[in-house]
Amino acid sequence: NVKDVLLPPSTKYGLVFDAGSTHTSLYIYRWRADKENGTGIVSQVEACSVSGPGISSYADDPAGAGASLKPCLDRAMKIVPAEQQRENPTYPGALAGREENSSKAEQVLAEVSKAIGEYPVDFRGARILTGSEEGSFGWITVNYLLETLVKFSFAEKWEHPQDTEVLGALDLGGASTQITFQPGVPVEDRNTSVFFRLYGTNYSLYSHSYLCYGQSQALKMLLAVLHQASSSPQIKHPCYPQGYQENISVAELYDSPCVRAPSSASPGLVLTVTGTGDPAACGTAVRRLFNFSCGAQGPCGFNGVYQPPVRGQFFAFAGFYYTFNFLNLTRQQSLSEVNTTVFSFCRRNWTELVQSFPKDLKYLHTYCSVAFYILTLLLDGFKFNEHTWSNIHFSRQAANTDIGWTLGFMLNLTNMIPAEALQQVKGHQPGLWAGAISFLVLTIVAGLVAVFLHCFWKTK
Numbered sequence: 001n002v003k004d005v006l007l008p009p010s011t012k013y014g015l016v017f018d019a020g021s022t023h024t025s026l027y028i029y030r031w032r033a034d035k036e037n038g039t040g041i042v043s044q045v046e047a048c049s050v051s052g053p054g055i056s057s058y059a060d061d062p063a064g065a066g067a068s069l070k071p072c073l074d075r076a077m078k079i080v081p082a083e084q085q086r087e088n089p090t091y092p093g094a095l096a097g098r099e100e101n102s103s104k105a106e107q108v109l110a111e112v113s114k115a116i117g118e119y120p121v122d123f124r125g126a127r128i129l130t131g132s133e134e135g136s137f138g139w140i141t142v143n144y145l146l147e148t149l150v151k152f153s154f155a156e157k158w159e160h161p162q163d164t165e166v167l168g169a170l171d172l173g174g175a176s177t178q179i180t181f182q183p184g185v186p187v188e189d190r191n192t193s194v195f196f197r198l199y200g201t202n203y204s205l206y207s208h209s210y211l212c213y214g215q216s217q218a219l220k221m222l223l224a225v226l227h228q229a230s231s232s233p234q235i236k237h238p239c240y241p242q243g244y245q246e247n248i249s250v251a252e253l254y255d256s257p258c259v260r261a262p263s264s265a266s267p268g269l270v271l272t273v274t275g276t277g278d279p280a281a282c283g284t285a286v287r288r289l290f291n292f293s294c295g296a297q298g299p300c301g302f303n304g305v306y307q308p309p310v311r312g313q314f315f316a317f318a319g320f321y322y323t324f325n326f327l328n329l330t331r332q333q334s335l336s337e338v339n340t341t342v343f344s345f346c347r348r349n350w351t352e353l354v355q356s357f358p359k360d361l362k363y364l365h366t367y368c369s370v371a372f373y374i375l376t377l378l379l380d381g382f383k384f385n386e387h388t389w390s391n392i393h394f395s396r397q398a399a400n401t402d403i404g405w406t407l408g409f410m411l412n413l414t415n416m417i418p419a420e421a422l423q424q425v426k427g428h429q430p431g432l433w434a435g436a437i438s439f440l441v442l443t444i445v446a447g448l449v450a451v452f453l454h455c456f457w458k459t460k
């Protein structure tokens with residue numbers, strides 16, 4: 001078995017931080033050499049949520065970012081056996097985000113590295129992931145976890161993993177969204193082309209990350225569009241439930257580069273946003289966030305970005321999952337059933353919603369907007385249609401492990417998915433084995449910070 005051969009001789013742990021635009025988590029992974037029990041595949045032990053918002057919110061308080069990680073690091077130290085912390089104390093680190101040269105991001109990174117340095121782990125430094133890496137590592141995670149499922153369900157296929165169709169990955173974060181898949185045609189635009197050689201097989205992927213098209217920023221853009229269409233500080237919001245009302249200042253609404261404030265707007269002005277619960281108008285408003293015309297340069301996603309037609313099965317996770325899960329739409333319902341559910345949800349009034357879902361108040365007012373946003377993004381943006389719709393699997397987890405970039409990042413860092421076919425390495429290059437295994441022994445910490453807000457603040 002491919003994966004068995006690569007395993008370290010005992011249980012190892014890897015820690016990866018994911019500091020997103022809206023939240024931060026520490027993922028604790030474990031893998032073992034034990035053939036009978038789990039055949040050495042990586043599994044997630046725990047995902048610890050750092051209290052408070054994403055580390056990126058700490059751009060003006062880098063020390064606070066370091067301190068915010070401590071409860072999760074303490075938790076990890078309880079899980080990873082003490083002797084392992086000292087014997088195998090290497091934890092590579094990384095920082096998820098966009099702009100490597102943002103000085104604020106660097107400061108946050110430095111503080112975070114300092115905080116991790118106080119723990120008995122060998123921290124290898126954090127770095128910022130590009131949007132394309134975020135998409136690609138998500139794709140590796142999905143396909144690593146799904147291969148495992150194939151192994152157990154379709155032993156035959158496992159013998160010939162190259163016969164198994166890889167899955168595409170759809171990730172909806174707070175600030176950006178990524179689409180990554182293996183198209184049936186050559187990728188014509190080098191900027192969106194990603195190449196991997198895994199287990200001796202070549203994968204030529206399409207991957208693109210759309211900045212500002214994550215869930216939180218999209219909702220902000222939507223509100224800005226509605227504000228600019230209204231001539232008064234009273235904004236009617238067709239995607240918010242009837243009876244829902246909130247106030248937001250012009251300064252808060254335009255605090256990100258995803259939305260450009262009109263010159264006439266005075267920052268101190270407070271806007272009153274009132275829900276009208278009108279699904280048809282909501283759909284129309286959401287479509288205004290996109291430019292769907294492709295121009296002359298061939299197939300595209302949206303805003304003129306090249307994209308070959310979607311192909312194969314897809315996993316849609318993070319923001320794609322949360323809202324669809326809330327609406328009970330993660331069971332492969334048909335597109336028409338999804339539309340009916342979303343329309344009728346959008347017509348429910350706020351008082352009734354609050355009574356029905358008292359535990360979901362944090363996001364309750366957003367579910368209609370986000371449902372329309374997801375439908376528009378997938379159908380008009382990524383160009384799924386009523387036939388390919390059924391190829392999208394809305395999931396948070398596979399094999400008891402959260403789907404996101406962190407696992408793929410760790411697998412890549414620890415070289416757990418080798419580029420070359422295993423027989424070759426095994427048969428002819430024992431030295432590489434020692435190298436691979438000792439590298440595995442150097443466990444992990446990784447990941448920090450989607451630096452959106454920094455970038456935003458920096459560009460301000």
Ligand SMILES: Nc1ncnc2c1ncn2[C@@H]1O[C@H](COP(=O)(O)OP(=O)(O)O)[C@@H](O)[C@H]1O
Pocket residue numbers: 019020021022023024054172173174175176214215216318319322323363450
């Ligand atoms: N339970 C939930 N219901 C609805 N939306 C959610 C829920 N949890 C998180 N979100 C939103 O989903 C989006 C994506 O989440 P996540 O992938 O954690 O973002 P990031 O990593 O960019 O912080 C964010 O905008 C976040 O606010």
